[in-house]
Amino acid sequence: MKILVVEDEKQIADFVKKGLTEQGFLVELCDHGDEGLARMMDTPYDAVVLDIMLPGRDGLSILKQFRKKGHTTPVILLTARSELDERIEGLNTGADDYMTKPFYVEELTARLHAVMRRSSEEQMSLLQAGDLTVNVLTREVKRGGAPVKLTSREFSLLEYLMRNPGRVYTRTQMLEHVWGYDFDPSTNLVDVHIQRLRKKVSPDKENPLIETIRGVGYRIRKDGEG
Amino acid sequence: MKIRSFRLRILVLSVVVSGLVILGFGAWTWTMIHDLTGIHRLDSELVALASGQASAPADGRAWRAFEDALARLSEADPTHQLAFAVLSRTGENIYRSAPWPEDLLPRLGHPENSPPHPRTVFLNASAWRVALQHRPERSLIVAADMGPYLAHAHRLQAAFLLALVMALGCAGGGAWFLAWQAVRPLTALIEATEGITAQALEQRIPQRGLGDEFDQLIQVFNEMLERLERSFHHATRFSADAAHELKTPLTILQGQLEQALQEAPVGSPLQQNLGRLLEEVQRLKVIIRRLLLLSLADAGKIRVSTATLQLDELVAQLIEDVEILAPDVKVEQEIGDGMAVEADSALLQQAIQNLVNNAIKYNVEHGKIRFQLFRTGEMIRLAVANTSEGIPEQERGQIFRRFYRADPAHSRKVDGVGLGLSLSREILRAHGGKLWLADAPEGWVMFVMELPATPVGDASSDRREGSNHVTSGS
Numbered sequence: 001m002k003i004l005v006v007e008d009e010k011q012i013a014d015f016v017k018k019g020l021t022e023q024g025f026l027v028e029l030c031d032h033g034d035e036g037l038a039r040m041m042d043t044p045y046d047a048v049v050l051d052i053m054l055p056g057r058d059g060l061s062i063l064k065q066f067r068k069k070g071h072t073t074p075v076i077l078l079t080a081r082s083e084l085d086e087r088i089e090g091l092n093t094g095a096d097d098y099m100t101k102p103f104y105v106e107e108l109t110a111r112l113h114a115v116m117r118r119s120s121e122e123q124m125s126l127l128q129a130g131d132l133t134v135n136v137l138t139r140e141v142k143r144g145g146a147p148v149k150l151t152s153r154e155f156s157l158l159e160y161l162m163r164n165p166g167r168v169y170t171r172t173q174m175l176e177h178v179w180g181y182d183f184d185p186s187t188n189l190v191d192v193h194i195q196r197l198r199k200k201v202s203p204d205k206e207n208p209l210i211e212t213i214r215g216v217g218y219r220i221r222k223d224g225e226g
Numbered sequence: 227m228k229i230r231s232f233r234l235r236i237l238v239l240s241v242v243v244s245g246l247v248i249l250g251f252g253a254w255t256w257t258m259i260h261d262l263t264g265i266h267r268l269d270s271e272l273v274a275l276a277s278g279q280a281s282a283p284a285d286g287r288a289w290r291a292f293e294d295a296l297a298r299l300s301e302a303d304p305t306h307q308l309a310f311a312v313l314s315r316t317g318e319n320i321y322r323s324a325p326w327p328e329d330l331l332p333r334l335g336h337p338e339n340s341p342p343h344p345r346t347v348f349l350n351a352s353a354w355r356v357a358l359q360h361r362p363e364r365s366l367i368v369a370a371d372m373g374p375y376l377a378h379a380h381r382l383q384a385a386f387l388l389a390l391v392m393a394l395g396c397a398g399g400g401a402w403f404l405a406w407q408a409v410r411p412l413t414a415l416i417e418a419t420e421g422i423t424a425q426a427l428e429q430r431i432p433q434r435g436l437g438d439e440f441d442q443l444i445q446v447f448n449e450m451l452e453r454l455e456r457s458f459h460h461a462t463r464f465s466a467d468a469a470h471e472l473k474t475p476l477t478i479l480q481g482q483l484e485q486a487l488q489e490a491p492v493g494s495p496l497q498q499n500l501g502r503l504l505e506e507v508q509r510l511k512v513i514i515r516r517l518l519l520l521s522l523a524d525a526g527k528i529r530v531s532t533a534t535l536q537l538d539e540l541v542a543q544l545i546e547d548v549e550i551l552a553p554d555v556k557v558e559q560e561i562g563d564g565m566a567v568e569a570d571s572a573l574l575q576q577a578i579q580n581l582v583n584n585a586i587k588y589n590v591e592h593g594k595i596r597f598q599l600f601r602t603g604e605m606i607r608l609a610v611a612n613t614s615e616g617i618p619e620q621e622r623g624q625i626f627r628r629f630y631r632a633d634p635a636h637s638r639k640v641d642g643v644g645l646g647l648s649l650s651r652e653i654l655r656a657h658g659g660k661l662w663l664a665d666a667p668e669g670w671v672m673f674v675m676e677l678p679a680t681p682v683g684d685a686s687s688d689r690r691e692g693s694n695h696v697t698s699g700s
Contacts, residue, residue, distance in 0.1 A: 011478040011482070012477050016481070018485060080470045091531070101476070102473060102477035102480040102481070103480075104480070104481075104484060105485075168488060168497070168501075170508075176508065179547070179579075180576060189547055192550045214498070215493070215498030216487065216500075
């Protein structure tokens with residue numbers, strides 16, 4: 001899948017490219033507003049990640065112009081300043097989603113998958129690890145074909161981890177994603193939920209699906225590893 | 227007596243002052259009314275006539291000539307109706323002129339006892355001014371009809387009274403007008419000032435172009451507003467700029483740290499260090515986000531993008547969290563069904579989480595937290611109460627201040643930056659609701675938030691409304 005990232009801050013663009021490439025995206029970078037718009041018009045990308053503050057044309061006006069020409073390619077906006085206003089304006093202008101800086105690459109990956117699924121009806125909805133399958137549309141979880149019942153928080157947590165097997169997540173990252181960004185970080189909410197999840201989805205203590213990374217956090221065991 | 231209205235005070239004061247002046251002038255004039263009628267001139271005429279005739283030869287011819295002279299005088303001036311009489315020493319009438327009032331003599335009494343100064347003698351239908359001249363052998367009386375003089379005096383008095391009433395009326399009206407004029411710019415100033423809030427600092431009070439003291443006041447006031455607006459905008463611009471400036475490096479920092487964390491050997495000390503650094507970046511992010519939200523709130527620019535939110539479900543989830551976060555704490559709940567609100571779920575969730583966090587942080591050992599969610603009219607209320615050592619009376623008013631943290635003795639076990647409550651309050655405000663510290667029984671602290679309920683029929687659910695089920699959990 002081909003993604004255009006329009007972002008003038010080189011270091012941000014670099015780690016976004018690196019992170020998305022790891023997830024199997026084909027990433028092109030662009031650091032100027034006018035050039036960005038031109039390339040969006042010319043090339044059929046699968047999705048565009050668009051910063052709002054850009055040299056030349058700014059992100060919102062690029063988006064406006066782009067939509068005016070009738071293009072429906074999904075666009076995710078990156079915002080920094082007065083985020084709420086831009087968020088509302090961006091969604092009104094025709095953005096499919098927005099990311100507030102600072103953001104995590106895997107969050108961006110998840111949003112990209114979501115908006116592309118929304119636009120192309122492509123079934124990216126089945127996540128798989130070991131004998132566990134998670135359907136993000138129907139919210140059904142099956143272990144070896146047998147359904148597993150999860151609470152909504154347990155499901156969100158599992159879905160988050162399953163999107164990137166092998167990737168390590170810190171507790172605060174999980175808190176930010178599942179519980180809302182402002183929760184007090186000094187909590188053991190994540191640990192308790194991970195324990196409950198483990199009991200339900202991977203009772204095998206010798207070879208756990210959800211691995212503890214000591215001093216850091218958790219990850220889903222990647223197939224072929226461990 | 228205290229008069230609260232400045233206008234009324236001016237009115238009363240000026241009516242009293244001008245009234246006193248008018249009354250004083252009136253009293254003085256009242257005493258002068260008889261002078262004004264020319265009575266003194268009449269008196270001296272009467273005396274001159276009487277004394278002149280008294281020295282003249284005393285015979286009938288001279289008296290008749292005098293009578294004729296008086297008649298001619300009376301004819302020349304209709305206000306001078308003169309008469310005279312001559313009395314003997316014993317008081318018998320020797321001569322009297324033709325128009326002589328019958329009842330006058332008996333009223334005079336004995337002429338020798340009468341004072342020589344002219345006086346007024348009132349008869350049944352008329353009044354006479356009488357001057358006497360005594361000689362050893364006889365007394366001579368000259369009298370003038372007072373009728374025209376009294377009529378004149380009455381007319382003067384009536385006119386004067388009318389003038390007095392009118393003057394008092396004018397003074398009152400003038401004072402009212404003056405008071406109104408004096409207070410009008412003040413009223414305008416008050417109205418204009420009432421319209422000025424942090425969200426409408428661009429307002430100015432129009433000058434009246436008179437260059438008087440009020441215009442100077444308005445100008446000074448406008449200049450003050452100008453400075454206030456400028457520094458206020460600087461402050462909000464600064465917060466927004468600072469947040470932006472901080473966010474770019476923070477995005478880079480977080481992105482690179484995360485990348486390095488994934489690449490570091492699993493479980494290595496390096497990975498653990500990177501994990502800790504990432505947590506610190508997270509903390510920084512939260513602080514910046516809160517500060518930015520508060521600066522937006524100050525500028526009145528918190529805009530919420532709302533959707534229907536089932537508050538009862540949100541609260542139920544939070545209660546599950548409390549049971550994990552604080553297993554020692556006993557949770558009591560009265561959660562009504564179908565509590566739909568229009569809210570920005572991320573923001574409202576943050577506000578409620580702040581309350582829940584406080585309820586955990588400032589609880590006592592083996593304490594309780596009580597959640598009550600119910601409907602009051604068009605509003606939905608969430609009360610979060612916890613057992614506590616109590617908030618001292620003097621601190622209750624400060625609890626919503628920024629960077630304020632209750633209970634310094636316990637601040638070490640408490641994590642956070644002290645922005646939580648003031649931020650929660652701003653979030654509720656942006657939703658058209660409010661948040662306050664409620665009165666609670668001894669040993670409890672209770673915060674209550676209130677926000678408008680989704681109108682019935684609008685809500686995605688039309689479940690039993692207002693019916694509460696009470697459960698008690700651990």
